[in-house]
Amino acid sequence: MLEIKNLQVSLAEEDKEILKGVDLTVEAGKVHAIMGPNGSGKSTLSYVLSGKDGYEVTGGSASLDGEDLLELEPEERAAAGLFLAFQYPVEIPGVGNMTFLRTAVNAQRKARGEDEMSAAQFLKVVRERAKTLKIDSDMLKRPVNVGFSGGEKKRNEILQMAMLEPKMCILDETDSGLDVDAMKLVSEGVNALRDEGRGFLVITHYQRLLDHIKPDVVHIMANGRIVKTGGPELALEVEQNGYADILAEVA
């Protein structure tokens, strides 16, 4: 589903190479995790895939179901089925959460040539999905992420994911800033979306999240490359020994 080949990326403003040839394939129905020390390029990978400004792709490719992602605008990537759950969800004063969700859902439907969801239909679906994530009607009415706690922001990301039903979900350190209960809630939200046709790329520092969202494949990223790939046991190894051993081993 998601195919990344020898992806090389620099910061647009300064001549600094962040990704130095990333190869990664996420199949439909699978959950891949990327772990790695700070500064290894994990978040950059998520931003480049979703189309954020400020990065320059100097080589390689990234495609979703054969479609070249790097040629598309961020909104086109979203309509193509890509979703990024932000590490730091953005606060947008003045834009109601519900308005935002509905605009996004209908924009994607329109882009795919589907009928827009009626207000009533949308309301029904959003209430239902919000409920399982313990998002109350007040949170839906408030401006996007404004005054939300860390946990509320992450739950709101998962609600967006649930409403947009993307093919490929990237979760960028969704566990950061979450307490144990919130992590459980968010993980349940993610697990509920696990599906034959959907791929996940879970970026995290800690194995803890992977106790809840069980990965099929774990990659270790360091210095702009995937340096090791293995099964869930690789995450446990990191948890016990840190990255030093693995990095020494591949060096």
Added chain:
Amino acid sequence: MGIAESRISQLQDRVAGLSVPASAWNAKNRAAAVERLQSMGLPAPRDEYWRFTDPKSLNAIEAPKAALFDPKETDVFDTIDRLEIVFVDGVFDATASDELSGSNMSIERLSDAEGQDTHWTADCYGALEAIGQTPVQRPFAALNTAYATDGVLIHVTGKVEKPVNITYRHANETSDAILHHVIKLEEGAELTLLENGPAAARFNKSCEVFVADRATFHHVRTQGRDHERRAVTHIFADLGTESVFKSFTLTANGALTRNECVLRLNGDDATAHVAGASVGDGDFHHDDTVFITHDAVGCESRQVFKKVLRNGATGVFQGKILVKPDAQKTDGYQISQSLLLDDDSQFLAKPELEIYADDVACSHGSTSGAIDEEALFYLCSRGVPKDQATDLLTVAFLAEAADEIESDTLSDLIVDKLEGWLERHRP
């Protein structure tokens, strides 16, 4: 101190084509205004309050031509149950207007009233304008009082349920209209005044509002459509004890708009809110000039002005809060913000506070900024096209001003208009 010869001759030329309508009871008020105007002369670009707005086209003898623009949209307040009064290029349109009557108020045209021997406005017409000339001179307001050809006079004695809506149509490319309204709300009375439409190629409008104790006046207006039109408007209001005055203006398009609002809070615990949202694309100059005087205890005033500017549009805000020595417990707030959608547009702001009482809370702020790129990317990453995402963020910015409108129905109509305008003016 006399004024320069050149100013006197410039003024003589400017008013040569205008005449003071004859009236038994209003002749004195009109003559006094002519005298005020002659002592001031027309504004010049070096005058303190005209440094950011060039008065040239307002001073010109003839109104600069303004092409008519028909965006094929309905009038903003069409869905509101209202009493509508229509002026076309400043001329009353009886056929298009509703019958001038309503419960708890008397309503008539200035030109009709001036034919009568006496009138309740004899002590009101021009009175607030005259007071409003100090400490800052407002020559176009004096010109208006002297030469206005018509207007609406409303005396409100109780709660008026239906809003009064004055619609200004523009049909002649060189029209030069001067209208003067007087509204007097007796104790405890309530009125909502709506105004909309492009009015004329050049429009000078003045509105004097007397808000007695515990009376409430709501005002929502839109100035829009025709790109080349010019307007200078004044609102003068005196507020009594525990009275409420709320005025909101939406301005879209217009080569030049200068909206002045001069309020005096004379009774304790009065509330005055003035807000504006303006959107300009290209040849657009919009100026909000506000002067609020606190002259009683425990009054609250708010000024909230938001401007969205693109393609070389200019926004001006000059807002002053004057707190007199006895106006203790004053709560004054002022914010003016602009969203500059490109590098060619500019926002000029001059906030002023002058405070002589020692127990007051006054704050002001002014900002200029661009669209928040982080927020824009966040919206786009959810599939919202960049244009639409920009509009969403822009409306969110402007909505803070529209939120000042008391009625949600009216506020929603304003936001709808803003959304429509933004959609038509995407880069």
